[in-house]
Amino acid sequence: MRAARPVPSSSGASWGRLAVLPPLACLVLVAAPATAGAAAVGTSVPGTSDVGTSAVVRSADGAVAVAALDPLWPSQALPWQAARVPDAWPLVPAAARAVVAVLDTGVDTGHPDLSGAVVGQYDATTGGSDVTDHDGHGTFVAGVIAARAGNGIGIAGVATGVSLLAVKVSDAQGMETPAAVAAGIRWAADHGADVINASLGSTTFDPAVAAAVAYAIGRGVVVVAAAGNLGQSVPAFYPASSPGVVAVAATTVDGVARAGFSSYGNWITLGAPGDQLWSTTPTAGSTRYPAGYATDHGASFATAVVSGTAGMMRAVAPSLPPAVVASTLQSTASPRPGQHLGAGLVDAAAAVAAVAPGAGPTPPAVLAVASARIGAGVGAAAFSPNADGRRDTLPVAVTVPAEALGKRGRLAAGWQLQWSVRTAKGAAITGARAVRPKGRHVVIRWDGVGISGGVVPNGRYLVRVVLRHRVDGVSHRAVTVVPVVVDTRAPRARAVQGAGATVYPRRGTGALLGVTTNEAATMRVDVRAGGRLVRRLSATGATPGRLSVHFDGNGRGGRALPAGRYTWQVRLVDAAGNLTTTRLFVVRVSAAAAPNGQQQKEAA
Known part of the structure; x- marks a missing residue:
C-alpha cells in the first residue's frame, strides 16, 4: 500500500x-458476467435454497x-x-x-x-x-x-x-x-x-x-x-x-x-x-x-x-x-x-x-486448509494422482481447537473428526474416514482414489472435514470444505520464442527464450553446453499465455559464457504437478558486436 x-x-x-x-503481488482477473455455474435461479447447491435470483445459504x-x-x-x-x-x-x-x-x-x-x-x-x-x-x-x-x-x-x-x-x-x-x-x-x-x-x-x-x-x-x-x-x-x-x-x-x-x-x-x-x-x-x-x-x-x-x-x-x-x-x-x-x-x-x-433471535449454540471451530499450492489457472488446490512422483496426493492441514483435545493430544470424549470427498453437487466420492490426531495439527491426504478403488476422473471435488461434539445429548458440528481439482493433463507448449537466437553480451543484447502455454504454469529453462548445465532460468505465469525468460549470455555465476553454440530446453509444470518437457533448441553466444551496430530486437 x-x-x-x-x-x-x-x-x-x-x-x-x-x-x-508495500503492495503484495497482484493477479489481474478480468471480471466477467455470471456464468451458468453461478448460484442463481435453477441452481442446485447442497445446503441452499433458491429465492429470487440469489442462492440462500x-x-x-x-x-x-x-x-x-x-x-x-x-x-x-x-x-x-x-x-x-x-x-x-x-x-x-x-x-x-x-x-x-x-x-x-x-x-x-x-x-x-x-x-x-x-x-x-x-x-x-x-x-x-x-x-x-x-x-x-x-x-x-x-x-x-x-x-x-x-x-x-x-x-x-x-x-x-x-x-x-x-x-x-x-x-x-x-x-x-x-x-x-x-x-x-x-x-x-x-x-x-x-x-x-x-x-x-x-x-x-x-x-x-x-x-x-x-x-x-x-x-x-x-x-x-x-x-x-x-x-x-x-x-x-x-x-x-x-x-x-x-x-x-x-x-x-x-x-x-x-x-x-x-x-x-x-x-x-x-x-x-x-x-x-x-x-x-x-x-x-x-x-x-x-x-x-x-x-x-x-x-x-x-x-x-x-x-x-x-x-x-x-x-x-x-x-x-x-x-x-x-x-x-x-x-x-x-x-x-x-x-x-x-x-x-x-x-x-x-x-x-x-x-440472532432464537439462534442455538454455535458449533465448535475447525480450520482446514489445503497446504498444496493454489493454482490460479484452475482456481483451486490441484494435484495429479498419476503415480509420477509429483503431487500424487493432496495434503489438507487441519487445526483442531484446543477444547476438543484431551490427554496426549488425542480427541476428548464426545468429539469426532472425519473427512470425506464429494463432487461439487454433493455426490459421495469416498466414504467418511476418521482422523485420530495426536495434537492440534494433523495432515490428511487424499490419493485421488474413489469408492470404486480407482482414480477419479479429472474435475472439481470438495474435501469435507467435519468436527462433531456431543454434549448433554445434543450433537453440534463444524464443517469446512476445501475445493480441489484432480488434473492429470500435462500443460502444452507451443509458439516457441527464441529458437536459433544469437545474443551479444558485449552490447548488452540478450534474447527472450520461452513458449506459449495453455494454462497457468511454472517454466524452467536449462541452457547447456555439450550437456553441461551452464544457466538455469525460470518464470511463473498466473494465467495461460506466453512465458519467457531473458538470457543475456552469462553463466550461473554471472560471468560471460564463451562464444559458441548452446542448447536450451523448457520444462513446464502446472499447479497440479504435471510436467511437459520440450525438445532441445539452439541459442548462440557471440563475442562480436551486434551486426551493423544494431542490437538484436527482443520480442515482447
Whole structure:
C-alpha cells in the first residue's frame, strides 16, 4: 500500500488513510458476467435454497459450496475460515438487511462483484455524488465487506448480502482532511448507515472528527475503525481510540497472531485477518491496483472484516445498540493471549449467533486448509494422482481447537473428526474416514482414489472435514470444505520464442527464450553446453499465455559464457504437478558486436 500524503488536521498534525505498506503481488482477473455455474435461479447447491435470483445459504455446507462457485474462493478461504465467516452466513435470514458505509477513496459502483450493493453515494470533499475511485483502496475495502458470493466471479465478501453507502473523503489529489472525514461520518449517520467503516486515521486527535463519531454513535450507528499500520504500540490512534468505537488490529492470514505491521495498544477492541486478503479493485484500473481483483494487506482490511461482521449482526438484530455490538464482538472473540489483540480474534459465527433471535449454540471451530499450492489457472488446490512422483496426493492441514483435545493430544470424549470427498453437487466420492490426531495439527491426504478403488476422473471435488461434539445429548458440528481439482493433463507448449537466437553480451543484447502455454504454469529453462548445465532460468505465469525468460549470455555465476553454440530446453509444470518437457533448441553466444551496430530486437 502506498503512503498517503500527510494532510494537516485542525490541530496541525497529519491525517489520512492507512497506507504505509508495500503492495503484495497482484493477479489481474478480468471480471466477467455470471456464468451458468453461478448460484442463481435453477441452481442446485447442497445446503441452499433458491429465492429470487440469489442462492440462500441454509447450512455451513451450503455456505462454502456457494462461495466455492467464485473462482478466487480457494485463495481467499483461509482468513474467512479463521474468522468463521462461512459459519455465520446460515445464521442471517435471506430477507435480513443492513447498510454499511465505506468512508474511503470512493467505490467502483459498477464492479460486477459489487452489483446492486451500493445504495447511496456522497463525495464529502465537494458535496456532490461522484465517488469514482481513482486510488482503489475504497473499492478493495468495499469488496472485503460486501462482494457478492456464489455469482461465479471473483470473491465472496464477509457480509455478502449487505448494502453499501459509498462515502468519498479523498479529494482529486488523493488527500483526506478531517473536515471531509467528519462530514462523511455525519452524512452516513443521516442516510441510513447501520455500520460505518473508517479505514483511516491519525495519531493526533481532531475535535471535528471526534464530534462526528459521537454524533453517529448517538444515532445508533456502529463505528468501526482501523488501528493503523505503524507496527508498534501507540498511545492512541483516532478515530479508532475514540470512545465507543470498535478499534481493529490486523492479524496474520490464519488469525493466529498479530500481524507485524499492525499498530496496537490498550485501546484495541479485537483483531481480524488483515494479511494476504483478496478483494475487488476498480475495473477501469487505479493508481494502486490492477483492474478487477488483487491481494493486499493492512489494518484497513482487517477493519472491513469486522465491519462486515457487525453488518451481519445488525441484519439479524436491527435495533441492537452500538455498545452491545461492541461488547458482543469482544465476548465472543477467540482469545489470543500475548498478541495485543484486545479480546482476541473476531469470531463472526459466534458474534452473529449471540444476537440472532432464537439462534442455538454455535458449533465448535475447525480450520482446514489445503497446504498444496493454489493454482490460479484452475482456481483451486490441484494435484495429479498419476503415480509420477509429483503431487500424487493432496495434503489438507487441519487445526483442531484446543477444547476438543484431551490427554496426549488425542480427541476428548464426545468429539469426532472425519473427512470425506464429494463432487461439487454433493455426490459421495469416498466414504467418511476418521482422523485420530495426536495434537492440534494433523495432515490428511487424499490419493485421488474413489469408492470404486480407482482414480477419479479429472474435475472439481470438495474435501469435507467435519468436527462433531456431543454434549448433554445434543450433537453440534463444524464443517469446512476445501475445493480441489484432480488434473492429470500435462500443460502444452507451443509458439516457441527464441529458437536459433544469437545474443551479444558485449552490447548488452540478450534474447527472450520461452513458449506459449495453455494454462497457468511454472517454466524452467536449462541452457547447456555439450550437456553441461551452464544457466538455469525460470518464470511463473498466473494465467495461460506466453512465458519467457531473458538470457543475456552469462553463466550461473554471472560471468560471460564463451562464444559458441548452446542448447536450451523448457520444462513446464502446472499447479497440479504435471510436467511437459520440450525438445532441445539452439541459442548462440557471440563475442562480436551486434551486426551493423544494431542490437538484436527482443520480442515482447
